[in-house]
Amino acid sequence: MHLDHATTYPERHTHSADAQRPDGTRRALRIGLGGPVGSGKTATVAALCRALRDTVSLAVVTNDIYTREDAAFLLREAVLPPERITAVETGACPHTAIRDDISANLEAVEDLEDEVGPLDLILVESGGDNLTATFSKGLVDAQIFVIDVAGGDDIPRKGGPGVTTADLLVVNKTDLAPYVGSDLGRMARDAKEQRAELPVVFQSLRTDDGVGPVAEWVRARLRDWASA
Amino acid sequence: MSRAALLVLADGRFPAGGHAHSGGAEAAVAAGRVTDAASLADFCRGRLHTTGLTAAALAAAAALGVDPLELDAAADARTPSAALRTAARKLGRQLMRAARATWPSAELDALAAARPRGAHQPVVLGLTARAAALGPTDAAYCAAYETLSGPATATVRLLSLDPFDATAVLARLAPDVDRIADQATDAARRVLDHGPDALPAASAPLLEISAEAHGGWPVRLFAS
Numbered sequence: 001m002h003l004d005h006a007t008t009y010p011e012r013h014t015h016s017a018d019a020q021r022p023d024g025t026r027r028a029l030r031i032g033l034g035g036p037v038g039s040g041k042t043a044t045v046a047a048l049c050r051a052l053r054d055t056v057s058l059a060v061v062t063n064d065i066y067t068r069e070d071a072a073f074l075l076r077e078a079v080l081p082p083e084r085i086t087a088v089e090t091g092a093c094p095h096t097a098i099r100d101d102i103s104a105n106l107e108a109v110e111d112l113e114d115e116v117g118p119l120d121l122i123l124v125e126s127g128g129d130n131l132t133a134t135f136s137k138g139l140v141d142a143q144i145f146v147i148d149v150a151g152g153d154d155i156p157r158k159g160g161p162g163v164t165t166a167d168l169l170v171v172n173k174t175d176l177a178p179y180v181g182s183d184l185g186r187m188a189r190d191a192k193e194q195r196a197e198l199p200v201v202f203q204s205l206r207t208d209d210g211v212g213p214v215a216e217w218v219r220a221r222l223r224d225w226a227s228a
Numbered sequence: 229m230s231r232a233a234l235l236v237l238a239d240g241r242f243p244a245g246g247h248a249h250s251g252g253a254e255a256a257v258a259a260g261r262v263t264d265a266a267s268l269a270d271f272c273r274g275r276l277h278t279t280g281l282t283a284a285a286l287a288a289a290a291a292l293g294v295d296p297l298e299l300d301a302a303a304d305a306r307t308p309s310a311a312l313r314t315a316a317r318k319l320g321r322q323l324m325r326a327a328r329a330t331w332p333s334a335e336l337d338a339l340a341a342a343r344p345r346g347a348h349q350p351v352v353l354g355l356t357a358r359a360a361a362l363g364p365t366d367a368a369y370c371a372a373y374e375t376l377s378g379p380a381t382a383t384v385r386l387l388s389l390d391p392f393d394a395t396a397v398l399a400r401l402a403p404d405v406d407r408i409a410d411q412a413t414d415a416a417r418r419v420l421d422h423g424p425d426a427l428p429a430a431s432a433p434l435l436e437i438s439a440e441a442h443g444g445w446p447v448r449l450f451a452s
Contacts, residue, residue: 065449089451091248092385101243103322 019228021113028059028119029225030109031218032098032135034162035146036155037128040172040205042070044146045125047211048218049079056222058121059084059112061105063094065127083116094127095134102139109139120222131160142221144214148172153182156190164194168201168217175204233360236330237353238370240377245322249315250382250450251275251375255438257386265393268383272376272397276404278432280375282306283350284368284412285427289419290354291367296339296347302424303348309436311443313348315452321346323353333359368412372405382450 021027033041045060052058060080062070064087071087074080086108090097097104109122124140126133135143145166147155150173156163163169169191177184184202191200201213236242253271256262262271286303290296307313324346328336336359339347346352350371357367380394411428418426439452 068446089248089448091250091382091451092449093247096247100241101245101247103243103245103325104248104318106325107318107321 021110025118028057028109028113028117028122029142029222030122030124030140031221032124032126032140032143033146034098034126034129034133034135034143034166035170036130036148036151039128039146039148039151041125041128041146042073043205044144044170044172044203044211044214045123046074046077046079047205048123048215049074051209051211051215052121052218053080056120056219057118058123059086059116059119061108061112061122061124062087063090063097063105063125063127064088065090065092065094070125070127084112086112090127094129095132098124098126098139099134099136102136105139121218131155131158131162134161134165141225142167144168144170146170146172149174149177149182149184149187150180153177153184153187154190156187156194159194163191166198167221168199168214169195170214171200171202173204174202175206230361233331234357234362234366234370237357237360237362237366238373240381242326244326245319246374246378247381248451249319249378250386250452251378252435252439252442252452253379253382254386254448254450255442256379257383259438262379262383263387265389265397268380268389268394269397269400272379272401273404274432275379275435276372276375276401276408278430279435280372281408281412281428281430283375284371284408285415285419286348286350287354287357287367287371288364288413288416289424289427290351291357291362291364292354292416292420293358294416294419294424296335296351296355297342298424299351299354299427300343300347302427303351306427306429306431307348307436308431309439311439311452312436314443315439316348316350317343317346318451319346319349320352323349323356327352327356327359331356331359335359364416365409365413368409368416369405372408372412376401376405386449 035041064070068087071085074085075082088104088108113119143166145162204210256271262268286299290299324340353371354367380398383389384391384394415428
């Protein structure tokens with residue numbers, strides 16, 4: 001019985017299942033944002049939308065745990081037109097929807113491309129979860145893991161798949177470090193220990209262009225995607 | 229048939245979107261109709277003998293090779309609630325994606341092309357069983373069992389119900405699942421001679437009504 005194309009599996013290690021859409025055009029780059037509750041994923045997504053929307057055609061999929069709150073926040077902030085924001089319901093299990101059963105998220109990204117495309121970039125935001133929550137390679141091409149200094153400066157040391165394997169680790173809310181007694185130097189050393197050469201960005205969205213380094217990283221992924 | 233293929237298809241971890249749906253359990257819990265293992269068993273038994281029988285017969289008929297578009301129309305006619313029709317098509321579309329990746333078949337491709345936004349989940353389930361070289365009774369078992377396993381899993385999350393109690397509920401209902409799968413297969417065979425009107429049309433009005441209300445909740449854990 002014919003089960004699969006012989007070329008499918010090598011592809012899946014480099015990017016999501018198909019780089020082409022059914023009509024033969026190239027699909028959008030998909031970047032996932034995961035991390036614990038309250039670390040600033042939605043704020044980072046909002047800031048990225050503002051930084052990129054003038055030069056990049058983009059859309060957002062949110063995975064809320066039990067409300068449409070993240071999508072509602074992005075709509076309220078008017079970072080993108082409403083038709084470019086979609087909420088996926090996850091049945092109390094956000095990590096299932098981004099890793100073990102990605103069917104609802106794949107539909108959301110495909111519907112966005114059908115309805116508002118062509119798109120260059122789709123940001124897929126996970127509902128707040130734990131340190132083991134990572135995105136399937138079948139859903140996203142790259143993932144950003146967002147933690148914050150107020151969640152404890154021992155998180156990089158604890159590791160876990162999000163901290164150790166994400167393509168970019170963002171340590172958010174650095175402006176709060178003095179108030180919560182977090183040692184940024186220790187976090188940087190621990191992150192380096194866990195991640196070797198993988199990049200880490202320390203970010204405060206309270207400063208002008210606070211999202212600048214992450215936006216630049218996303219632009220670099222877009223350039224790689226365009227030339228791949 | 230391959231018995232192992234049946235296990236793959238019936239596995240709750242088969243990536244077809246079911247984890248986000250409670251099968252009406254969230255609305256029943258909120259209304260105080262499901263509060264413990266005993267009331268979960270009552271809820272599941274009721275669902276199995278109504279919408280479960282109808283879904284199992286649709287799946288068995290699709291597995292027998294009855295025109296899936298006719299069955300899809302029959303499923304619409306047997307699902308009064310618009311919210312439930314939407315949920316069934318959404319789940320059908322998600323199952324279609326998983327099915328075409330696991331058991332590629334021209335019949336699945338044809339149904340996906342004819343219903344790009346999704347056919348009713350039991351119809352896709354039956355056609356998936358057919359693609360996996362399973363029989364109509366296998367398809368009926370999968371549909372009937374899903375009728376129970378969805379609410380049971382959801383209730384563990386919603387009520388923090390003891391997971392052993394919830395699983396025991398499923399085991400106690402196994403003889404009922406056997407009977408429903410047999411009835412559904414018999415009905416599906418009659419469809420071969422008499423058309424889709426021979427399908428059962430058992431439904432649960434309270435499930436339909438509460439699904440409509442649940443669809444309007446601003447805050448909920450499950451999509452249906």
